[in-house]
Amino acid sequence: MTEKSVEPAQRVNTTVKxxxxxxxxxxxxxxxxxxxxxxxxxxxxxxxxxxEAAVEALCDDYRNQAIGLHKVASGYRFQVKTDMADWVARxxxxxxxxxxxxxxxxxxxxxxxxxxTRGDIEEIRGVSVSSNMIHTLLxxxxxxxIAHKEAPGRPALYATTxxxxxxxxLDSLAAMPPLQELQALALEGEMEI
Amino acid sequence: MTEKSVEPAQRVNTTVKxxxxxxxxxxxxxxxxxxxxxxxxxxxxxxxxxxEAAVEALCDDYRNQAIGLHKVASGYRFQVKTDMADWVARxxxxxxxxxxxxxxxxxxxxxxxxxxTRGDIEEIRGVSVSSNMIHTLLxxxxxxxIAHKEAPGRPALYATTxxxxxxxxLDSLAAMPPLQELQALALEGEMEI
Amino acid sequence: MSINLVAESRTVTAMVAxxxxxxxxxxxxxxxxxxxxxxxxxxxxxxxxxxxxxxxNLDIVNIPIAQITKQYKIYIEVMSNFRFxxxxxxxxxxxxxxxxxxxxxxxxxxxxEEDEDDPRAVLVRRLQEYERIKKAAxxxxxxxxxxxxxxxxxxxxxxxxVHKPKPEVQLQDIVLxxxxxxKRVDQLTHHTITKEALSVRERMAAIMIKLEGSGSFLFAQxxxxxxxxxxxxxxxxxILELSKAELIEILQxxxxxxxxxxARVGGGND
Numbered sequence: 001m002t003e004k005s006v007e008p009a010q011r012v013n014t015t016v017k018x019x020x021x022x023x024x025x026x027x028x029x030x031x032x033x034x035x036x037x038x039x040x041x042x043x044x045x046x047x048x049x050x051x052e053a054a055v056e057a058l059c060d061d062y063r064n065q066a067i068g069l070h071k072v073a074s075g076y077r078f079q080v081k082t083d084m085a086d087w088v089a090r091x092x093x094x095x096x097x098x099x100x101x102x103x104x105x106x107x108x109x110x111x112x113x114x115x116x117t118r119g120d121i122e123e124i125r126g127v128s129v130s131s132n133m134i135h136t137l138l139x140x141x142x143x144x145x146i147a148h149k150e151a152p153g154r155p156a157l158y159a160t161t162x163x164x165x166x167x168x169x170l171d172s173l174a175a176m177p178p179l180q181e182l183q184a185l186a187l188e189g190e191m192e193i
Numbered sequence: 194m195t196e197k198s199v200e201p202a203q204r205v206n207t208t209v210k211x212x213x214x215x216x217x218x219x220x221x222x223x224x225x226x227x228x229x230x231x232x233x234x235x236x237x238x239x240x241x242x243x244x245e246a247a248v249e250a251l252c253d254d255y256r257n258q259a260i261g262l263h264k265v266a267s268g269y270r271f272q273v274k275t276d277m278a279d280w281v282a283r284x285x286x287x288x289x290x291x292x293x294x295x296x297x298x299x300x301x302x303x304x305x306x307x308x309x310t311r312g313d314i315e316e317i318r319g320v321s322v323s324s325n326m327i328h329t330l331l332x333x334x335x336x337x338x339i340a341h342k343e344a345p346g347r348p349a350l351y352a353t354t355x356x357x358x359x360x361x362x363l364d365s366l367a368a369m370p371p372l373q374e375l376q377a378l379a380l381e382g383e384m385e386i
Numbered sequence: 387m388s389i390n391l392v393a394e395s396r397t398v399t400a401m402v403a404x405x406x407x408x409x410x411x412x413x414x415x416x417x418x419x420x421x422x423x424x425x426x427x428x429x430x431x432x433x434x435x436x437x438x439x440x441x442x443n444l445d446i447v448n449i450p451i452a453q454i455t456k457q458y459k460i461y462i463e464v465m466s467n468f469r470f471x472x473x474x475x476x477x478x479x480x481x482x483x484x485x486x487x488x489x490x491x492x493x494x495x496x497x498x499e500e501d502e503d504d505p506r507a508v509l510v511r512r513l514q515e516y517e518r519i520k521k522a523a524x525x526x527x528x529x530x531x532x533x534x535x536x537x538x539x540x541x542x543x544x545x546x547x548v549h550k551p552k553p554e555v556q557l558q559d560i561v562l563x564x565x566x567x568x569k570r571v572d573q574l575t576h577h578t579i580t581k582e583a584l585s586v587r588e589r590m591a592a593i594m595i596k597l598e599g600s601g602s603f604l605f606a607q608x609x610x611x612x613x614x615x616x617x618x619x620x621x622x623x624x625i626l627e628l629s630k631a632e633l634i635e636i637l638q639x640x641x642x643x644x645x646x647x648x649a650r651v652g653g654g655n656d
Binding site for chain 1: 431475510524526546
C-alpha cells in the first residue's frame, strides 16, 4: 500500500489532484506518474513530486471509501477494497477462471527464475511443457519472449510482464511471496535395502 | 445532477452504503435500485428506501471529487464531472491504444478463413479466444455474424465486413496479400514484408 | 522402515520388478479404486516422488533411496495395470532411481567427499527445487488476483464528449499476425488457402449477407455478366460450398422450374 500521510499539505496542488483523480478513474489501464505527467500540456506539466503528492493525497481521500487507490506494476489504479470483493463477486454470474496446477507452476517458474527457456521449465517440473500452455501465457500477455538463448536451436527466453504483476495485484516481482529456503543436504549412509 | 443533501442521517446504513459504492464502481453498466437490491441475499435484502438513502449519501460524499454519482436512464453510474471533460479528452487522444497480438491473429484468421466459428479460430490458434476479443471486433464493425453453423450449439459464423476492407483500403478480400507467399515467408523464419 | 510383502500363491495383484504382489501393499496410501482419479492429479514423476516422501514423513534431504524406489515402482506398476498412458518421464525416473540404488550398493570409496559424490544429491536437489516451485504456485493461487478478488473501479466516460481513438492497424500487422499463427501451426498444409479459395470465401460471405433476413433469391440473381466466366465460377462454387455447409437451401418448386436460394433457418440437425 502506498498510503502514507502527506506532511506539507501546501505541496498538494488541489487542481492537479483533481485532474489526476479524473484521469485515474477514466483510464482503462493503470497509469504511471510519467503517464499522468504526459497528459498535461508541456508548458504546464507538473513536476514528478507534484503528481506524487497528488497521488498520496488521493490515497488518503479514499481511505474510508469502498474503493481505493492502489499501486501495481504498471502504475496506479482505483480498485474495490478487498473486503468488498465478496459483494462484488455476487454481481457477476460467470465464475472467475481457475488455473491448472501445470499453468501455475509454469508461470511461477518463469516469475522466479526468469529469464528461462522452455527447457529450463521442463527441467524443474520434470515433465514436458505443452506449447499450448506457453501460448496461453503469451496470449494473456503474462509472459513475453525477451531474447533468444545463444544455444543450439536458439530457444526463446521468457520473462513475466507488468500485466502479470497487475493481474496479481503486485507492484513488483519483489512483492511476490518469497521462495522457501533450500535445506542443506544431509545425506547419510543408505539404510536397509 | 442528483446531488441532494440527505436529511435524516440516521437512515443511512453505512454498511449498505459501502456495498452500494463498491457495486456501482465494479459494475460496468448503470445499476438501478432494484438491481442493487437484488445483489443482496434475500434474507438480508435492504428495503428500497435504504438503498435510495445510500445512493443519496454517496452523491453527497462525492460532491467535491472529480467524479460523481449520476442518475442515467437505466440507473446510477459514476461519471467524470463535466469540468474534467477536457482533461479526460486529452488522456484519450494522447496515445491511441493498441490491439493485442491475440486480437490481430483473430482478425487475420477471420479475414483469410471466413466464414469461421470461434471454435475454428481457437483450433487454428491453439488457445481459447476471449469473448472480449470478438466483441471488440464486432464493435468496430470489422466482423459480423453472417449465419449460424448447423452444429451443436449453433455457433456464430463470422466474416469480415465492407468496413474492414474500407479501413485497409482494399476493394475486395482478393486484394489481401496472398497466403502462399506468407507461408513461404513463415517457413523462411525471418519476416520482412 | 522396511517393506514386508508376503508372497503366496494367490491371484497376483501386480508384478513389480518381476516379483508377484498378491495384495495391495500396506503402504500404498490410497484405496486402489481411488487411483484412477488420483494418479492423474500428479504433475509428473517429481510430484509423485514428493508425495511419497511427504506422505511417509521422510526427510527430503536424507531420503532412503531403496524404500522410495520400491514405492515408486509399485505406483508405476499400478498405473500401467490401469492401462494409463504412462508418460515417458515416469519411466525415466524409475530408471534413474534404480541406477542410484545400484550405485548406493557399491562399496564406498573412503576418501571422497560425502555429499558431492552421493548419487542421491542431484535427485534431492531437483526434488527440493520442484517442491519450492510447487509451493510458490500454490501461494500464487492464493494471493488476490483480478477477476476473483480484485475488481477495478470503473466509471462512465460517455458523458465526456470525446471520441476515443480506435487502435490503428496496418494491413502489415494483420499479415504478420497471421504469419505468427502459421509459424506455430505445425501442419501448415491443413490450413492452406489459395487465392482462388479466398475469393470463393468472400463470395460465400457476400451471399450470406444478401440472404440475411430477406427470404429467397432466384439462382440467377447471384450471377452478373460483368464478372465474366471467372466470376460465375466463383459464385457457383460459393453456392455449392454454402449448400455443403448447410447454410443455404437450394429449392426448386417444380421440375425445370427456376432454382431459388434461401438461408437455412433454425433446426440444427446434428
